[in-house]
Amino acid sequence: SAVISQKPSRDICQRGTSLTIQCQVDSQVTMMFWYRQQPGQSLTLIATANQGSEATYESGFVIDKFPISRPNLTFSTLTVSNMSPEDSSIYLCSVRANYGYTFGSGTRLTVV
């Protein structure tokens, strides 16, 4: 299955600032997905990123807050903008490969 590398693995950020999370896949994939996992909670889909087009956002998530880039078939970034403590979560990148959906190990974000 595809191997996903996410950077950074964790960060502590000041409120009002922005953080960009990187997701690198070891093979070319059409669709990449970004999820949020709030502390002790389940995973919620933020958006779907298709190479060469605008990301598609789920209800409750907007591009101004979570801009996404997808410059090629192996890489994507998610930015968490103008952060507040409520943005403290684990952010996960996922791809769909032959053997189902694979997840990265996540970025643990704490906003203070």
Next chain:
Amino acid sequence: GENVEQHPSTLSVQEGDSAVIKCTYSDSASNYFPWYKQELGKGPQLIIDIRSNVGEKKDQRIAVTLNKTAKHFSLHITETQPEDSAVYFCAASIGGGADGLTFGKGTHLIIQP
């Protein structure tokens, strides 16, 4: 949109006993149902999945059953071991690769020695 309900939220079983986790889904168009295991500090790991054209799938100690009519699917773990302790998530997708997953709220499985 899709809604996935998962029960129980916590399950404690004796080592060697079986564990069953149940999920229901709302969208009859969903046709792909994976189960993930998440250990502390790690991303979810796919442990088994099933598609809507299959009623049951087994992989060693793990099995998944699907009832399309009732819109529910279950994870069965037999001969539980301490390393099975983790949070388990069920999920559903309409499939086709363009859709992400809708997750249940998770089950914290505790294996008592």
